[in-house]
Amino acid sequence: MQLKVQVFLKAAVLDPQGKAVLGSLHSMGFTEVGDVRVGKVFSIQVPDGDPETVKLRVEQMAAKLLCNPVIEEFAILP
C-alpha cells in the first residue's frame, strides 16, 4: 500500500516560496488567490498490513526523518 506524508512549514513560519508563487499567480491573472503555501509530499510504498500499525510506522518515519518539528508539521494521507 501507499501512504503520503505532506510536510508544510508551520503557519507561523514565513514561506517565501509560497509568496513567490502567489505573486506569479496574481500576475498571470489568477487574482482570486488569497494565499499559497508550498510544502513537500512523500509517497511511501509499504507492505500491506493492519492500517493502524502501518500508519504508526509511517508517523515514526515522518517524525524522525521527513519533518523538522521545529519549523514544520506533517499530515499522513491515504
Added chain:
Amino acid sequence: MQLKVQVFLKAAVLDPQGKAVLGSLHSMGFTEVGDVRVGKVFSIQVPDGDPETVKLRVEQMAAKLLCNPVIEEFAILP
C-alpha cells in the same frame, strides 16, 4: 476554501531525491519501505464558490505554472 495541488515526477522519470530518502529510511531500520517518491504540494486559498468552477480554475493554475507537464504530473485534492 483551500485546495491542494500535488506535483510528482512522472513514474518513468528517475527521482534521485526519493532514492536518497529511501536509502536513509532503510539505514534507520525502516527496511519494509519499498519505494519513495518526493513531490511538491501547493496549498492554495481561493474564495468559496461552485466546487467544479473552483477546481477547474486551480487546474489551470497547475497546468500553467505549478507543474512542468514534460516530466511532472499533478493531482488536485481537497
